[in-house]
Amino acid sequence: MYLTQFRINAARTGARRLLGSPHFMHGAVNMAFPDLPSREGQGPRVLWRVDHHASGRADLLMVSPARPDLTHLVEQAGWPTLDEPGWTTFAYGEFLDSLAVGDVWAFRLTANPVHHTRKPGQSRETRTKRTAHLTPPHQVRWLLQRQQRAGFEVTRKPADQQLTEHGGEHEVIVHNKSPLQFRRQAGGSPQPDVRFVSVTFDGRLRVTDADAFRRTLTHGMGKAKAYGCGLMTLAPVR
Numbered sequence: 001m002y003l004t005q006f007r008i009n010a011a012r013t014g015a016r017r018l019l020g021s022p023h024f025m026h027g028a029v030n031m032a033f034p035d036l037p038s039r040e041g042q043g044p045r046v047l048w049r050v051d052h053h054a055s056g057r058a059d060l061l062m063v064s065p066a067r068p069d070l071t072h073l074v075e076q077a078g079w080p081t082l083d084e085p086g087w088t089t090f091a092y093g094e095f096l097d098s099l100a101v102g103d104v105w106a107f108r109l110t111a112n113p114v115h116h117t118r119k120p121g122q123s124r125e126t127r128t129k130r131t132a133h134l135t136p137p138h139q140v141r142w143l144l145q146r147q148q149r150a151g152f153e154v155t156r157k158p159a160d161q162q163l164t165e166h167g168g169e170h171e172v173i174v175h176n177k178s179p180l181q182f183r184r185q186a187g188g189s190p191q192p193d194v195r196f197v198s199v200t201f202d203g204r205l206r207v208t209d210a211d212a213f214r215r216t217l218t219h220g221m222g223k224a225k226a227y228g229c230g231l232m233t234l235a236p237v238r
Contacts, residue, residue, distance in 0.1 A: 001093045007060075014077045022194075026228075047230055049230075049231045051108070073086070099210050105207075107232055107234055108235075111199065111201065113139045114196075146221060151215070151216055152207055152213050155204045156169050175202070220232075
């Protein structure tokens with residue numbers, strides 16, 4: 001497994017095109033590999049997200065089973081005249097193997113929190129519709145409902161700090177809510193618009209099941225993984 005960071009040059013026209021469409025970015029990420037891993041098996045998949053910083057900087061992060069080649073992205077959305085390659089790739093497997101129950105980490109996750117619902121008055125036989133969670137409390141609840149199966153628990157705040165918004169009693173905040181809509185092509189013909197909402201969770205967690213947690217980090221969480229959701233990354237707790 002590999003973890004890659006690519007700094008995006010937002011001044012370039014190609015970069016703005018990629019940043020404006022998860023569909024285009026998905027295609028650019030796929031082109032970093034001559035052979036993509038099958039999405040039908042049980043193996044790890046390619047995950048990615050874009051982190052936007054207050055300074056205006058934007059970074060593309062990727063986790064992948066194979067080492068990527070981002071030369072095309074440097075030419076399209078980087079600094080192609082510099083001597084540096086334009087991206088940094090780390091061997092991720094050793095870090096994943098070192099994870100153990102009880103470890104505490106800071107985390108970031110961009111995800112697509114959804115639930116299935118029916119309109120008021122519809123019978124139980126009516127097919128449910130996938131709907132985005134739109135408020136921070138519901139978005140945090142979505143994350144907490146999945147944490148046990150994902151091999152971690154979001155840590156709790158000290159009692160005197162539990163009245164703050166968003167995370168409630170848990171050490172997590174929700175930000176960067178982004179309603180996204182774009183049109184994709186398949187076989188040369190336009191398809192129905194893709195619509196979803198992504199949010200970013202920043203918080204602190206404790207590993208409860210190392211094997212399940214490794215799967216979460218390499219397979220992703222939730223829906224819309226092809227479009228920049230599902231990737232969780234870790235950092236030492238400050």
